[in-house]
Amino acid sequence: MKSQFIVLSRILIFAGALFLFGRGGVPALAAGAPAPVSPAISYSAVHVDGPFIAMTFDDGPNEKLTPELLDILADRRLHATFFVVGENAEAHPEILQRAVREGHEIGNHSWTHPAFAKMRDESVRRELQKTDDAIRTAIGTRPVLMRPPYGSITSRQKQWIYSEFGYRIILWDVDPLDWKRPGPAVVTSRIVRGARPGSIILSHDIHPGTIKAMPAAFDQLLAKGFKFVTVSELIAMGKPMAPQDADATSATPSAAPAVSPTPGLTNP
Numbered sequence: 510m511k512s513q514f515i516v517l518s519r520i521l522i523f524a525g526a527l528f529l530f531g532r533g534g535v536p537a538l539a540a541g542a543p544a545p546v547s548p549a550i551s552y553s554a555v556h557v558d559g560p561f562i563a564m565t566f567d568d569g570p571n572e573k574l575t576p577e578l579l580d581i582l583a584d585r586r587l588h589a590t591f592f593v594v595g596e597n598a599e600a601h602p603e604i605l606q607r608a609v610r611e612g613h614e615i616g617n618h619s620w621t622h623p624a625f626a627k628m629r630d631e632s633v634r635r636e637l638q639k640t641d642d643a644i645r646t647a648i649g650t651r652p653v654l655m656r657p658p659y660g661s662i663t664s665r666q667k668q669w670i671y672s673e674f675g676y677r678i679i680l681w682d683v684d685p686l687d688w689k690r691p692g693p694a695v696v697t698s699r700i701v702r703g704a705r706p707g708s709i710i711l712s713h714d715i716h717p718g719t720i721k722a723m724p725a726a727f728d729q730l731l732a733k734g735f736k737f738v739t740v741s742e743l744i745a746m747g748k749p750m751a752p753q754d755a756d757a758t759s760a761t762p763s764a765a766p767a768v769s770p771t772p773g774l775t776n777p
């Protein structure tokens with residue numbers, strides 16, 4: 510009787526895991542978090558079948574560095590995702606236009622780069638709307654992705670932002686801490702060592718050392734067989750997760766830090 514109960518409860522746990530992780534996404538707050546809503550609205554990585562990764566660059570566009578990065582990407586025919594700060598997007602719509610023309614994706618990274626978690630809804634809404642408008646003015650379409658500055662966002666904010674703006678909330682699972690400017694070689698090696706199939710890799714196209722790190726990072730990732738896609742393409746490839754993968758997920762190092770980098774250092 511007792512063993513029947515154990516078998517039954519294992520089946521229930523298995524079914525529960527399928528339910529929790531069967532939506533293609535890796536919930537950003539996987540470990541011990543309540544069941545994610547359907548569809549998954551927040552991602553720090555995506556469970557995919559092949560060696561696909563998404564490089565993401567935040568806080569630009571930067572007048573000098575972003576075009577350099579676009580050249581480096583174009584040389585290798587790689588696609589990336591740019592989470593732009595609205596003020597910069599408004600100042601350099603031509604850089605956004607070029608990025609889109611060359612196959613990259615643009616996401617919303619707020620207007621002035623504040624930490625959302627402690628802000629009033631009205632202020633967050635204004636930050637997102639102004640940036641949404643600037644992106645639409647520049648490239649003619651609205652973004653479908655949003656990355657909160659510093660990864661700072663509450664579950665409640667994720668819900669209303671998704672329902673009002675339709676944004677998927679994009680965090681990351683590989684963080685080279687390039688904003689601390691550790692030197693290009695360190696940035697390269699952190700990215701190359703951290704990348705896994707389905708990874709969303711964080712970097713910033715406002716630091717010269719980050720741009721210098723990219724040729725080697727891209728070439729080493731390519732040599733390992735990784736294929737570069739935009740975040741929306743990665744999400745579209747999402748596969749249901751097997752229970753053992755679900756375990757592995759909760760063991761992954763913490764995805765997005767709730768609190769982060771010193772604003773003074775990272776703010777563009």
Ligand SMILES: [Zn+2]
Pocket residue numbers: 567568618622658659
């Ligand atoms: Zn940022």
